[in-house]
Amino acid sequence: MDRFAPPRIIAMPEEPASAPSRVLWQSSSAEKAVARIAIVGDFLPSGRLALPEGETWQSMARLVTPVFQDADIGIVNLEAVLDAAGLPPRRLNGLGDIVSAPADSLDYLVALRLQIVGAANNHSFDFGSAGVDHTLAAISCRGLSPIGAGRSLRDSPGVFIWNGPENLRVGFWVAAKATRDPATRRFAGVEPATLARAMQALRSLRAAGAQFCVGLLHAGFLRTSHPDPEDVRLLDSLAAAGFDVVAASHSHRISGARLVASSCRTSACFYGLGSLVSGYISSSLEAEGLVVVVSITDQGALAQLEVRPVVLSQDGWAVVPSEAEAHAILERFEELSRRIANGSFSSQFYRDVSESMFDVYWRDARATFRESGVSGLLHRARRIRLRHVKRLVRAVVG
Numbered sequence: 001m002d003r004f005a006p007p008r009i010i011a012m013p014e015e016p017a018s019a020p021s022r023v024l025w026q027s028s029s030a031e032k033a034v035a036r037i038a039i040v041g042d043f044l045p046s047g048r049l050a051l052p053e054g055e056t057w058q059s060m061a062r063l064v065t066p067v068f069q070d071a072d073i074g075i076v077n078l079e080a081v082l083d084a085a086g087l088p089p090r091r092l093n094g095l096g097d098i099v100s101a102p103a104d105s106l107d108y109l110v111a112l113r114l115q116i117v118g119a120a121n122n123h124s125f126d127f128g129s130a131g132v133d134h135t136l137a138a139i140s141c142r143g144l145s146p147i148g149a150g151r152s153l154r155d156s157p158g159v160f161i162w163n164g165p166e167n168l169r170v171g172f173w174v175a176a177k178a179t180r181d182p183a184t185r186r187f188a189g190v191e192p193a194t195l196a197r198a199m200q201a202l203r204s205l206r207a208a209g210a211q212f213c214v215g216l217l218h219a220g221f222l223r224t225s226h227p228d229p230e231d232v233r234l235l236d237s238l239a240a241a242g243f244d245v246v247a248a249s250h251s252h253r254i255s256g257a258r259l260v261a262s263s264c265r266t267s268a269c270f271y272g273l274g275s276l277v278s279g280y281i282s283s284s285l286e287a288e289g290l291v292v293v294v295s296i297t298d299q300g301a302l303a304q305l306e307v308r309p310v311v312l313s314q315d316g317w318a319v320v321p322s323e324a325e326a327h328a329i330l331e332r333f334e335e336l337s338r339r340i341a342n343g344s345f346s347s348q349f350y351r352d353v354s355e356s357m358f359d360v361y362w363r364d365a366r367a368t369f370r371e372s373g374v375s376g377l378l379h380r381a382r383r384i385r386l387r388h389v390k391r392l393v394r395a396v397v398g
Contacts, residue, residue, distance in 0.1 A: 020323065021308040022306060027297075029301075032303070035170070036295050037074065037214065038068055038114065039074065039245065040076040040114060040289070041076070042077050042252060042278065043080075043277050044280060046097075046101045048316065049278070057106075057107040062111075064276075072164065075172055076114045077118040077174070078119060079122075080099045081101070081134065083134040090128060099123040116144070116160050116162075117145065118148045118174035119146050119190075120179065120218050122178050124181060129188070148174035153183050153184055157200050158191060159171055168212075173191075173198065173215050175191040175201075176192070193218070198241060201215075202241060206242075211299065213243045214246075217234075217249075222251055224253070225352075226346075226348045227272060227345065229349065235248060235269040236269055239260050239268070244265070246270070247292060254285075254288060254329065255271040255333075256337030257333070268305055273289060273290050275288075275289045277312070289312070292305070292306075307330070311329070
């Protein structure tokens, strides 16, 4: 993976600045919000991320505390295997990284009240099924709630119900489209992001009394801020099916959003949340993220929806952005949202893909040949994903 260090160097402040935000929607009713939920993208505590001398995972969280200070609970995608010492990693053919992190990194999430930890992504099985077991156990031992991996399609989808104040019940489901290891009827893998599984999850959540439902998906495409049209259709279909908020992350870049209003409710789709922490940054656009903060009434109705930007230091730690940085991030978010609304994002996505994919596969092929020779190239060729070929064709023919 390419390395790019953003030019901004972060000093360790005693008191972090207040958090900029932008309200996207607010209810016209006078109902008071009783709870706030934070929805976060990728937490990738690996790569060149390192704790500064004298600091801990918990103390580093203070750099971004203002963004989360009024949230009661949050959900985040953990894009790493935890407690993997002694486990054999899977073999990689070409580019990419095996991603692992110490279990202590979860103290960062504890400090920010990010209690629900998604384990559905393309790194979940970097150390096989044992790595998944270690990760889920490490999360549970910290008093956090893991969902998104370790079940087969014969099992019901893993979900989580949060019992909030005044009898409020909020449901969560985590799944992945961008994964090599989707669950099958025989294989307990990563929860697949399909409409059928989403409907099963939604029925389970409603049966458990959930009044408000959140879906977090690992979906998107690297090296573009524009969402895959297939992912847009998927997220939109989940909102139409009954999820109140659906968000995606995987590209490590922010994207846009869309509000879907009906006669009885307003739902929202966020097509790219970027990163909260990352030791792998290949461009300045990967050094930022969005935190969605959802305010909910005691009846499970959406009261307010806002986004709060974060920026990543050159070492990959999230901090509160300056006013100018926050303005630039939020303006780009709104411009991407306009492109999604008018449909122009689709052609731009395929242009981005056509510019980056040939280069990615060429560098991938060279790395594979150096490691495994011709046999490795043949094996790699069999693994070229059909959806990547389809994207290239669409980029050419429109």
